[in-house]
Amino acid sequence: MTVISLTGVHRTHGAGDATVHALRGVDFSVPPGELVAVMGPSGSGKSTLLNLAGGLDSPTRGTVEVEGVVLGGLSRRALARLRRRSIGYVFQDFNLIPSLTAAENVALPLELDGMSVRKARGTAVESLSEVGIEDLADRFPDDMSGGQQQRVAIARAVVGRRRLILADEPTGALDSQTGEAVLKLLRSRCDNGAAGVLVTHDARHAGWADRVIFLRDGSIVDASAPLPDADSLLEAGR
Numbered sequence: 001m002t003v004i005s006l007t008g009v010h011r012t013h014g015a016g017d018a019t020v021h022a023l024r025g026v027d028f029s030v031p032p033g034e035l036v037a038v039m040g041p042s043g044s045g046k047s048t049l050l051n052l053a054g055g056l057d058s059p060t061r062g063t064v065e066v067e068g069v070v071l072g073g074l075s076r077r078a079l080a081r082l083r084r085r086s087i088g089y090v091f092q093d094f095n096l097i098p099s100l101t102a103a104e105n106v107a108l109p110l111e112l113d114g115m116s117v118r119k120a121r122g123t124a125v126e127s128l129s130e131v132g133i134e135d136l137a138d139r140f141p142d143d144m145s146g147g148q149q150q151r152v153a154i155a156r157a158v159v160g161r162r163r164l165i166l167a168d169e170p171t172g173a174l175d176s177q178t179g180e181a182v183l184k185l186l187r188s189r190c191d192n193g194a195a196g197v198l199v200t201h202d203a204r205h206a207g208w209a210d211r212v213i214f215l216r217d218g219s220i221v222d223a224s225a226p227l228p229d230a231d232s233l234l235e236a237g238r
């Protein structure tokens with residue numbers, strides 16, 4: 001069974017002359033164990049695709065399924081539970097809760113799922129140590145650098161046994177060495193059975209993926225293009 005699958009997915013914004021077709025009939029799926037990189041020029045629909053895959057947005061047409069469950073058929077509560085349990089999401093702007101420490105931010109989804117505070121903290125600190133910042137467990141986001149906040153966001157996305165990890169430019173605020181370490185972590189989660197989707201502008205980062213898809217104007221233009229084509233496609237869209 002695929003972990004995530006989008007079938008005939010369209011997403012439009014606005015109406016009439018102002019209609020923007022963010023996605024136009026996308027078919028896309030990822031089985032367990034696979035990491036897929038999504039590339040394409042700015043505005044081509046990459047974030048929209050990720051938001052739909054993560055249940056943060058709904059398609060105008062078509063279906064999105066996570067582990068065989070059609071997201072459109074779920075109540076808000078059931079969707080929130082599925083997102084908490086099955087989906088780890090690294091947002092471009094981190095989305096950390098400022099009033100919670102790093103460890104509390106990472107532990108929150110586990111606690112909401114009924115894990116004891118103590119066990120959730122232990123699991124959260126383990127996850128922070130996987131991104132090299134366990135010593136910052138008790139620090140608040142505002143007292144951290146952008147790169148440190150990004151690592152907390154990544155620790156939160158990979159904590160527990162999430163089956164689907166979605167990452168929107170997860171290395172933007174990181175130096176290249178830390179960025180590589182984060183991609184390695186994503187890779188190892190996929191090697192252990194998760195499905196991963198990585199939005200990136202960087203062909204070197206896409207090199208960590210098993211497969212690269214290219215979006216242009218809301219459509220997948222060539223799902224099998226070899227990596228060297230990435231730069232020329234990106235250039236063409238500028």
Ligand SMILES: Nc1ncnc2c1ncn2[C@@H]1O[C@H](COP(=O)(O)OP(=O)(O)OP(=O)(O)O)[C@@H](O)[C@H]1O
Nearest residue numbers: 013014020021022041042043044045046047048049
């Ligand atoms: N809420 C919205 N309302 C109107 N238009 C939107 C909205 N969200 C996205 N769009 C439009 O949909 C298209 C796809 O946007 P999206 O953010 O998915 O692209 P992207 O490939 O992620 O871009 P970037 O690389 O710059 O992040 C763009 O034309 C964008 O302006």
